[in-house]
Amino acid sequence: MSVAEPPPVPAPETGPRPAGAPGNDAPPRPPFAQDWRRIARMGAVGAVGQIFISLSNMPVKLDGRAIIEGILSLGYLSLVVLPLAAGSRVGHQLRREGVPFHRPGAHEVVGGAACGVLVGGGLSLLAILIANFDLREPLVNWSPILADLLAFNRGTAFAVVIWLALGAAVGAAGGLLRVVPPAARRVLWTVVLTLFGAAVLESLTTDLAEGMGIEGAVDWFYAPRGGLTISGAIVLALGSAVLAVAGRGRIRQARARIDSLEGPARNRANLGLILATGAVLVILPMFAGKLTNELLANVGLFVLLALGLNIVVGLAGILDLGYVAFFAVGSYSAAVLTAATSPKIHPELPWFVALFGVVVLTGLVGLFIGAPVIRMRGDYLAIVTLGFGEIIRLLFLSDWLSGWFGGSQGITNIPGAEIFGLAEVAGTDPRSVFYLVLAFCAIAIYVSWRLERSRIGRAWMAVREDETVAEAMGINTVNVKLLAFVVGAMLGSFSGAIFSAKVGSVFPASFLILVSIVILVVVIFGGMGNIVGVIAGSAVLIGVLGGPKQPGLLAEFSEFKLLIYGALLVWMMLARPEGLIPSVRRTRELHQEELAQDAWLRGETHDEQDGIGTSATGRSGAASGNGSTDRPSGDSS
Template sequence: MSLTTPSEPGPPPEPAPDPEVGPAVASPAGHAANGPGGAPPRPPFAQDWRRIARMGAIGAFGQIFISLSNMPVKLDGRAIIEGILSLGYLSLVVLPLAAGSRVGHQIRREGVPFHRPGAHEVVGGAACGALVGGGLSLLAVLIANFDLREPLVNWSPILADLLAFNRGTAFAVVIWLVIGAAVGAAGGLLRVAPPLVRRVLWTMVLTLFGAAVLESLTTDLAEGMGIEALIDWFYAPRGGLTITGAIALAAGSGVLAFVGRGRIKGAKARIDALEGPARNRAHLGLIMATAAVLVILPMFAGKLTNELLANVGLFVLLALGLNIVVGLAGILDLGYVAFFAVGSYSAAVLTAATSPKIHPELPWFVALIGVVLLTGLVGLFIGAPVIRMRGDYLAIVTLGFGEIIRLLFLSDWLSGWFGGSQGITNIPGAEIFGLAEVAGTDPRSVFYLVLAFCAIAIYVSWRLERSRIGRAWMAVREDETVAEAMGINTVNVKLLAFVVGAVLGSFSGAIFSAKVGSVFPASFLILVSIVILVVVIFGGMGNIVGVIAGSAVLIGVLGGPKQPGLLAEFSEFKLLIYGALLVWMMLARPEGLIPSVRRTRELHQEELAQDAWLRGQTEDDNGEAQS
């Protein structure tokens, strides 16, 4: 029954209908709507011009920043589609597209009116995109009239010619306003288009971009499979997709996206609906199929692809170890590179004849036992004094310990043991039970060794996550005070996370020393810890599949701190891109690329509570709440 009694005032009168929108009707969910699709579209020019100006100004500043970072000039040599689009010009149209799409964004929550998309979004996107493009128009004028190369080294005629398409400043001013408006309108159209059309268009765009980015990988695989003629049809001699190849790829991917709409989600839903042995068999089948691809793929790949796969695998192994520390236990460890360094130096000392003081020259697998023990002790040594700290204090102290370990290996005090700045060289490869030797000269064998240890790390992480200790880690991550009140020994639990993460990191270090054949203190900068942390956050903290996906995307495409990726042109911009991705992930998708279900609930708990509160408030206002 209604909570309103005769002695109480009735519900407030409904607001007068907006003449531009029409009378609002309360939907069962509690938000204003006109029909099942929401309120009618807003008039095209009924814009929030202040919001457009703000987003346009931010986008224009971003365009100027990207241009003065020299990214467009450096990336202009990498073609996406031959003679039509390069990676440099692509970097200049991303912001107008994003701004044009975002400016029409509406918050769809309980109690908040929602208007159907229409011409309003297209007009707003075009206006915002024109302002963003105007940043490049302004930059072209400034470069033509002022010389600021003293403080800004990239303030150059080369950039001016690129912005003007080699046609003069006046052309640059006009063309970037036009391009910005057109691309911004396209971003607005994406909001108006039906979901199926959006899916098809995004699939086509991502397919073309992915094919251009993966050109070296695809070419390398084609040579191993003997289909060079087909690849020559798709790719131009100087790089980039041919026009006919781009059309064929776009059409094929669009048809597949249309035909396969909903089938991937449907298959995932069917697998998630399975229970007991049936679900285990489905997961086992997926694992076996993935393993078969990873085993067969290197056989057809050349050295370039296998080297890339080996580097990605090393970072997967490191990220899996850090995922236990950060993703499961919630310990922000900024000095994780210390365990990588200890594993590398321990393996080098125990296996290399050139080790300065101790050189037992043990077989690699025997030395690995010593590596695990030594790294576990270092994990205890680092974890014991800092484990009672929390939050920022813990992060700062682990950062300090990571630098201390590197400086110890670099110091003259221990140079008689570890070689100081000269490091340890001529490290032998990893012998596999005396049958084969894995060394950097054969990246395929290195990848298979890394793959074996990644499989071990994945299995250990999976078992620990579902064990009693794993649940204790997640309880500590969610609320350490409550976990301690429930009887969990938080000190021991966090210390165990440190040790397990250290051991997994030592595996990667031992393989790294055998692969490279030498170790130097310069290989273990704090930047390695930061990159691994970015990989874990980007992929999805607490989720094994997410961590692997994050490593494949970031390390495979951009490369590691000193390891090249598929896009070698990004070598001097990778840290800038890492930072931008990290900021974007924190704002837009803090749970990561492939999030853990538990972690997603933790991060969005406040939003769910707010929606529930708004729903209750709306029901009270409409007099629909039940006693």
């Protein structure tokens, strides 16, 4: 019986693609040929979102933080984001094979304006409801000041009209963003992000300017009551626009040049970037005040925790919701071994000597917790780890162990960390705390980097991708996952030991389950499995919003941290599940079926390295969603 030969693979297309194929634009649509059902749906969602934001009292709380003096505050900015996003999103088109892709035009502007009117209509409706009904009884969070804020202190009728007009204008601006050329759009976004970033970083910039003796120049940019001055905003806008035009494509070219390096040249480039970053982090605290150094120390503690959780979640794929248990064990064990006020035993060991005991004890706790639950998978494992995290906290809180750990009274008067008997690092000197945290972050980064590229790291990633296949390939999945649990626990113990020395006391209330959730959000937001992404996620979330009890640059968001964390988590899962700075391997895993589908639609799933094509059967199998792809393992998206 003869085997039928597979049909030949079509050669890559060299001529122009047919009309309607990706890469060919159709003429713009008529301005009023809108998908009114889509506009109504997005406008209704946006209106509900506007009402929810307003009734949460966010605009009133944030109105005290000025972006540009006398023109825009953070409160009003929170009310115009949704019309802008809806107006831009309503004109979004997907490029599909055989479906015309219309060039942007007046159609997008009209659709954005119509959607913006509906979104702004939510605030108009809210203004009418506030004026005619008493909403204080069912909705207790909002403030009566909201009515004046929505009306600009001019009455309900003005509020109704102005928010319809503002919604239309902002929505049209969102649609216009799709019409302007990409170069102009890039300049515009650079200006907007520069102004917003300068306003958000006001306290940090002022603190650094005082340390460098240039506070006079900074005072010209910032108003006495906060926010950018009008003249300062104009100068920053012009400067950022010039830099955006002058540096067009430079950053992308530099990144492409670095990515193209291989072997020793790539290692030298990476080493240069690491040394430059390290030099900045060493020099920056010397010119910063206590506020900035305290912020940097808090960010560093969460970087340490996130690096440990990244081993467990990012590399091994174990959803651990009780990671705060290792943070607590590290803090309490360091306190017991170093403090003279420890209830049961108080050996008063030097901090560095006690650190070895802390790491060993936390590793044993990780082994104790992981051994009975590591054979579970998915949601069951997450629920059990969540329970163990709470069990550890309740044990420290219980009267049963109060003779060892102080119960609800905790352990106080914990000495600082002695550095080889030469200096003592304590919370009264945030700069020294940051340098200690920076040293341990460097150790954790190196350990994570070496493990990721080792045989055990590849085994972790194999388990994460498909545990059944990894087990079939001969990997002892139980031992591999248990090792990830123990290593993650040890890295988390570093942060706990530094935390106890920094604060000088430990209490069970410092180790709520919320800490685990925040660390998990940091890892997901930054990019699971990527060390740089985890660091970036910690800097953005903890540095700007703050931790569960630690303040960030935007102290006004303290009441809305959990709301923003939840919104960011939902958005990341829907729009960018690989994270802010994703791992290349993780990106391929999440978008593997999309890559296979795209290759099948193009009809050319050939190997770009050796030119070997695949059969039509292989292409249809890849497109069927079975997770297989014919792209080479080194190919990128």
